[in-house]
Amino acid sequence: xxxxxxxxxxQVYEVLIQVKDPEIDSVSIIDLGMVEKVxxxxxxxxxxxxxxxxxxxxxxxxxxxxxxxxxELPGVGEVLVEFVFxxxxxxxxxxxxxHVGLRAFGIAPPPRHFEEDGSWHVDxxxxxxxxxxxxxxxxxxxxxxxxxxxxxxxxxxxxxxxxTLM
Amino acid sequence: xxxxxxxxxxxxxxAITSLLFQLADDDFxxxxxxxxxxxxxxxxxxxxxSSSISQDSMGHAAMFYTLLExxxxxxxxxxxxxxKAIDRRNCILTERVNGEGYxxxxxxxxxxxxxxxxxxxxxxxxxxxxxxxxSSYKPLAEAAVKVRIELYYHRLHWEIWFxxxxxxxxxxxxxxxxxxxxxxxxxxxxxxxGNQKLAIEMTKLIGTEEEMKAxxxxxxxxxxxxxxxxxxxxxxSPEKNGRMGEHTKDLDExxxxxxxxxxxxxxxxx
Numbered sequence: 001x002x003x004x005x006x007x008x009x010x011q012v013y014e015v016l017i018q019v020k021d022p023e024i025d026s027v028s029i030i031d032l033g034m035v036e037k038v039x040x041x042x043x044x045x046x047x048x049x050x051x052x053x054x055x056x057x058x059x060x061x062x063x064x065x066x067x068x069x070x071x072e073l074p075g076v077g078e079v080l081v082e083f084v085f086x087x088x089x090x091x092x093x094x095x096x097x098x099h100v101g102l103r104a105f106g107i108a109p110p111p112r113h114f115e116e117d118g119s120w121h122v123d124x125x126x127x128x129x130x131x132x133x134x135x136x137x138x139x140x141x142x143x144x145x146x147x148x149x150x151x152x153x154x155x156x157x158x159x160x161x162x163x164t165l166m
Numbered sequence: 167x168x169x170x171x172x173x174x175x176x177x178x179x180x181a182i183t184s185l186l187f188q189l190a191d192d193d194f195x196x197x198x199x200x201x202x203x204x205x206x207x208x209x210x211x212x213x214x215x216s217s218s219i220s221q222d223s224m225g226h227a228a229m230f231y232t233l234l235e236x237x238x239x240x241x242x243x244x245x246x247x248x249x250k251a252i253d254r255r256n257c258i259l260t261e262r263v264n265g266e267g268y269x270x271x272x273x274x275x276x277x278x279x280x281x282x283x284x285x286x287x288x289x290x291x292x293x294x295x296x297x298x299x300x301s302s303y304k305p306l307a308e309a310a311v312k313v314r315i316e317l318y319y320h321r322l323h324w325e326i327w328f329x330x331x332x333x334x335x336x337x338x339x340x341x342x343x344x345x346x347x348x349x350x351x352x353x354x355x356x357x358x359x360g361n362q363k364l365a366i367e368m369t370k371l372i373g374t375e376e377e378m379k380a381x382x383x384x385x386x387x388x389x390x391x392x393x394x395x396x397x398x399x400x401x402x403s404p405e406k407n408g409r410m411g412e413h414t415k416d417l418d419e420x421x422x423x424x425x426x427x428x429x430x431x432x433x434x435x436x
Contacts, residue, residue, distance in 0.1 A: 088308075
């Protein structure tokens with residue numbers, strides 16, 4: 001008979017790297033800054049997640065995928081995954097690795113800064129040109145915007161910056 | 167002093183529940199009316215934006231219903247789908263149809279009405295959410311911070327449409343002004359807290375009705391001044407008060423459509 005030691009939070013974080021955004025498979029929920037807290041008690045695991053946008057239909061899928069990933073851990077007991085609203089998810093929670101992953105998918109990462117008037121700027125996700133225009137602040141998902149690059153003439157997307165300062 | 171869920175008095179609980187139903191039902195109906203524009207908005211970018219905003223707003227409603235569930239008011243899905251019109255607390259403005267016709271048949275919806283309703287409703291929602299960020303009920307204050315972030319983009323979007331159409335051709339201006347009149351006729355219960363007004367205000371769950379009205383008027387003043395429009399006046403007493411369960415037949419019809427699938431099999435997991 002095999003015996004297992006206690007499940008550690010490090011092990012949990014390790015498997016959470018495998019949980020990707022269902023719509024952007026180059027970015028994990030850790031890279032997106034959605035994992036707020038992981039706690040273990042014996043072999044029971046609790047994962048607290050932050051929703052990016054409240055109406056995002058991918059949230060339930062992410063919750064299920066997180067459950068499944070943690071349940072893969074050898075010897076794991078009860079697994080609880082829950083979403084909380086506080087602290088609010090903001091786009092500056094996305095890690096550098098997350099930014100790289102977004103670019104690899106053809107999505108410009110959210111800018112770190114806002115202009116004084118509340119507007120913001122990103123460079124083209126494909127060619128890096130700064131000559132871009134905003135086509136639509138709203139995009140194919142709640143968290144993305146649609147832009148147009150005047151240099152390479154591609155339509156591209158950007159992850160919307162969201163901040164509590166807005 | 168802020169309170170969490172566990173140390174509520176019975177009185178507080180009633181006031182919080184009442185306010186949460188108003189907030190949840192408002193966004194639920196607003197999101198539904200917005201979703202009826204899917205595929206019909208004047209151009210594709212407006213369509214994408216409108217559906218995105220509706221999706222966010224439905225998310226806000228879901229979150230308010232979840233806060234109600236946490237307070238023992240019932241299951242969030244049931245609260246959204248199974249309550250009769252008389253138990254709904256949304257304001258009249260959010261339940262009004264988008265225009266003549268039906269979505270599945272020949273919708274002759276009024277985009278000017280959609281723009282004016284959305285702009286003024288979103289502005290009212292912002293005023294309330296700003297106040298709720300300091301709510302004495304902590305779970306609601308935290309939720310408000312989250313909503314506020316998303317609302318930023320909604321408000322920006324509708325303000326641009328409002329300004330553009332109000333300073334466009336004579337036809338556009340006429341339609342917008344006609345829509346403004348319709349919207350303002352229904353504005354009498356937007357800032358009403360219904361029969362829990364005293365308790366809601368006394369326990370500092372949100373600012374007073376009067377404060378909200380004043381903040382709303384101040385928030386739209388710069389835009390109306392720029393457009394050389396007379397500031398709209400909120401009716402003193404509403405013909406029907408949605409916060410008291412008084413509604414139009416538009417709500418009955420909407421609820422029948424909205425709940426059709428859910429009621430086919432309420433225990434199904436979708």
